[in-house]
Amino acid sequence: MTLLKVNELTKNFGGLAAVSNVSMELEKGELVGLIGPNGAGKTTFFNLLTGVYVPTEGTIELDMGNGVETLNGKRPDYINGLGLARTFQNIRLFSDQTVIDNVKVAMDREHGNSLVSSLFRTKAFYETEAQMEQAAYDLLEIFDLGAFAKDKAKNLAYGQQRRLEIVRALATDPKILFLDEPAAGMNPNETAELTELIAQIREQFDLTVVLIEHDMSLVMDICERIYVLEYGRLIAEGTPEEIQSNDAVIRAYLGGDE
Numbered sequence: 001m002t003l004l005k006v007n008e009l010t011k012n013f014g015g016l017a018a019v020s021n022v023s024m025e026l027e028k029g030e031l032v033g034l035i036g037p038n039g040a041g042k043t044t045f046f047n048l049l050t051g052v053y054v055p056t057e058g059t060i061e062l063d064m065g066n067g068v069e070t071l072n073g074k075r076p077d078y079i080n081g082l083g084l085a086r087t088f089q090n091i092r093l094f095s096d097q098t099v100i101d102n103v104k105v106a107m108d109r110e111h112g113n114s115l116v117s118s119l120f121r122t123k124a125f126y127e128t129e130a131q132m133e134q135a136a137y138d139l140l141e142i143f144d145l146g147a148f149a150k151d152k153a154k155n156l157a158y159g160q161q162r163r164l165e166i167v168r169a170l171a172t173d174p175k176i177l178f179l180d181e182p183a184a185g186m187n188p189n190e191t192a193e194l195t196e197l198i199a200q201i202r203e204q205f206d207l208t209v210v211l212i213e214h215d216m217s218l219v220m221d222i223c224e225r226i227y228v229l230e231y232g233r234l235i236a237e238g239t240p241e242e243i244q245s246n247d248a249v250i251r252a253y254l255g256g257d258e
């Protein structure tokens, strides 16, 4: 089942085409990688899909089984309410709040969209504060953060903060999760653990995942399909094996600054 259909998407910033004519189809349950040299347009593409930017041209169509909805021009919180969640390249936590409060705030935002949620989704609502607290704690435990629930977010180690970002995205109960460089700044051990965790949560939460990542071992390890951008254009799409032997991709990386 195709959840998301992106048709010839373009985003211009003045004279610069940050994303140019890019199409993508996302099947339910897939784990897809989005790679490309610095400045290729990967984050801009995420920003278009999640409502941060309005496309200059092209369409984004979502079908969660209730018919097709066009996401162009919709607000980020509305799109989040439809089941699309993301993390950011730069960590965006409430650093002076506790770890568990960071998660509960994300759940609350979901409550703010309860009308949308009840119309489009089957969601377990948290009737009481205690239930919400327990659900937040359970999520933290999956990411080995339960023991730090009452600590301030800023006191977590860097790799833990990145994991907390993913917990916050999951707290909004997404169907599609967009991860923007989840392993950035992690050491090889942390990256290996995260790789396993991403595969695990995909199964556990029945997710479809798209990830931007510069760590090629992570991408090649877990992604079933990979899209490659260069200068805003899609230069290749295929399995990890196909991408590794694709001439245009090899040229882009050898000629680039990676």
Ligand SMILES: Nc1ncnc2c1ncn2[C@@H]1O[C@H](COP(=O)(O)OP(=O)(O)OP(=O)(O)O)[C@@H](O)[C@H]1O
Residues within 6 Å of the ligand: 013, 016, 018, 036, 037, 038, 039, 040, 041, 042, 043, 044, 045, 089
């Ligand atoms: N808001 C903006 N205004 C103007 N130009 C922008 C804006 N956002 C991105 N760009 C430009 O668009 C191009 C694509 O940037 P983008 O951040 O999407 O690339 P990226 O592939 O995510 O790069 P990286 O791997 O370095 O994060 C770059 O040339 C960037 O400078």
